[in-house]
Amino acid sequence: xxxxxSTKVTRSKFSAKAIERLTLYHCILCQALLHGEDxxxxxxxxxxLRIDDSQVRKDLALCQAGGKAKIGYPVxxxxxxxxxxxxxxxxxxxxxxxxxxxGFALAQYDDFPNYGIDxxxxxxxxxxxxxxxxxxxxxxxxxxxxxAIKRSNVKTVILTVPADHAQEVADxxxxxxxxxxxxxxxxxxxxxxxxxxxxxxxxxxxxxxRTCD
Amino acid sequence: xxxxxSTKVTRSKFSAKAIERLTLYHCILCQALLHGEDxxxxxxxxxxLRIDDSQVRKDLALCQAGGKAKIGYPVxxxxxxxxxxxxxxxxxxxxxxxxxxxGFALAQYDDFPNYGIDxxxxxxxxxxxxxxxxxxxxxxxxxxxxxAIKRSNVKTVILTVPADHAQEVADxxxxxxxxxxxxxxxxxxxxxxxxxxxxxxxxxxxxxxRTCD
DNA sequence: TAGATTGTTAATCGATTAACAATC
DNA sequence: TAGATTGTTAATCGATTAACAATC
Numbered sequence: 001x002x003x004x005x006s007t008k009v010t011r012s013k014f015s016a017k018a019i020e021r022l023t024l025y026h027c028i029l030c031q032a033l034l035h036g037e038d039x040x041x042x043x044x045x046x047x048x049l050r051i052d053d054s055q056v057r058k059d060l061a062l063c064q065a066g067g068k069a070k071i072g073y074p075v076x077x078x079x080x081x082x083x084x085x086x087x088x089x090x091x092x093x094x095x096x097x098x099x100x101x102x103g104f105a106l107a108q109y110d111d112f113p114n115y116g117i118d119x120x121x122x123x124x125x126x127x128x129x130x131x132x133x134x135x136x137x138x139x140x141x142x143x144x145x146x147x148a149i150k151r152s153n154v155k156t157v158i159l160t161v162p163a164d165h166a167q168e169v170a171d172x173x174x175x176x177x178x179x180x181x182x183x184x185x186x187x188x189x190x191x192x193x194x195x196x197x198x199x200x201x202x203x204x205x206x207x208x209x210r211t212c213d
Numbered sequence: 214x215x216x217x218x219s220t221k222v223t224r225s226k227f228s229a230k231a232i233e234r235l236t237l238y239h240c241i242l243c244q245a246l247l248h249g250e251d252x253x254x255x256x257x258x259x260x261x262l263r264i265d266d267s268q269v270r271k272d273l274a275l276c277q278a279g280g281k282a283k284i285g286y287p288v289x290x291x292x293x294x295x296x297x298x299x300x301x302x303x304x305x306x307x308x309x310x311x312x313x314x315x316g317f318a319l320a321q322y323d324d325f326p327n328y329g330i331d332x333x334x335x336x337x338x339x340x341x342x343x344x345x346x347x348x349x350x351x352x353x354x355x356x357x358x359x360x361a362i363k364r365s366n367v368k369t370v371i372l373t374v375p376a377d378h379a380q381e382v383a384d385x386x387x388x389x390x391x392x393x394x395x396x397x398x399x400x401x402x403x404x405x406x407x408x409x410x411x412x413x414x415x416x417x418x419x420x421x422x423r424t425c426d
Numbered sequence: 427t428a429g430a431t432t433g434t435t436a437a438t439c440g441a442t443t444a445a446c447a448a449t450c
Numbered sequence: 451t452a453g454a455t456t457g458t459t460a461a462t463c464g465a466t467t468a469a470c471a472a473t474c
Contacts, residue, residue, distance in 0.1 A: 016417075016421050019417050019420045019421060020412075020414055020417040023399075023414055023416050023417045023420070024401055024412060024414065027399050027400055027401045028401045031380075031400065031401065048401050048403060049401065086420055087420070092419075092423075101317060101318035101321045101322075102318045102322065104314060104318070105313075105314035105315045105317070105318035108314045109314070109315065109415070110375075110376075111376070111399045111415070111416070114399075115416045115419070117416075117419060156422070156423065162323075163323075163324070167244075180422050180423050181422075182418065182419060182422050186236075186240050186324045186327075187240055187244065188237055188240045188241045188244070188261050188262065190261060196422060196423065198418055198419075198421055198422035199233075199237060200415075200418045201233055201236055201237065202322070202324070202413075203236050203324070203328045203330075204229075204232050204233040204236045205395065205411055205413045206305075206328070206330060206395060206411075207232045207236070207299055207300070208229050208232060208411055209369070209393050209394075209395050209409060209411035210305075210369065210393050210409065
């Protein structure tokens, strides 16, 4: 009937599961590169993740990875191919809404730049937070948000406000033209069809780790 | 051939996808409860998440949710049923390894207690961090880890160390008897079969939000 | 060459959607 | 009662795994 919010708009050739695997392949390639390895086989990658090796080959074929029979995939080239396919090299500008602990942690998260995520600024309505700077990113009053969005043309936000303000803030973001909400709050947001929400569901991650005990 | 690391050990009746949905249903129920609603239908839940309503009914049937034809599911009862099914009420003790920004943010994350996650302490080898306290959780030297694990019988850790130390730290955790690693580093970890790793893959979350632009 | 590994097709498996009888 | 909604079975769809010819 209807598609999930987070997969509704752009139908890329990569499924959510494939994206998840590809980012992990990328991690493996980074490490292999550090160890000075030139080639890697689908079986090596598969065994690290405990998945099927033909799964790996299928995913990599989508990236036009240039594997060679008998020797495997060239680490350096493959890494770049994945970066290109997933758009790590493209710059993606975002705002962080909510300068609490998690907001600050994500603003400082060293791996975002490697993936092309560029946090331009944070927004909060706590006067104590406003004006603070973290890694050259400043915290602004939420009153500045309309102007900041207009000037920058940012369409994506990271939402890290307290749960009891999530919907109210989301409503405001929608009226300001935000189209993508990366939602770190434990709240389901009611938004128009044109707006995409991705639920970064921490608890679900934990439960997948261990269901019992 | 082989199953994924994170699904290898405990084969519960809930798939990873089902767990993800159930935690979101739970969020919806919390909000419905706040609004004083007594009953909710599968169609209402489905429309908020833009999924199929029979999917919702199927998931809820697994929780023995006690829906009634014509009126729907009782919000309060259903919320408790999900909490029971997913084990939110059971107390789950964990250590955080790596008292950086993300480690601190997770130590203070207000929603963990609601889900039964109890962070007992943090560990770091930076002398400046050791002794700091955050929400009654203290940062200890990693030298204390063997004793702490022995005394507490903790089997699960949240791994938030810098990427270039992830494998080395993981190796140590394995020798100390840790069985579950909730991995927030962008690194694939080489661990024995008996150890489960769940990759909390932030970048994959972002990419699922928007593949283009 | 011989053997290992890719790329890809076919087979299997699981998850989602559709349909509908039961029921409140 | 009549109509709406559940619970569940059957149908569809997509993702994973197996198999194997091509190839380096």
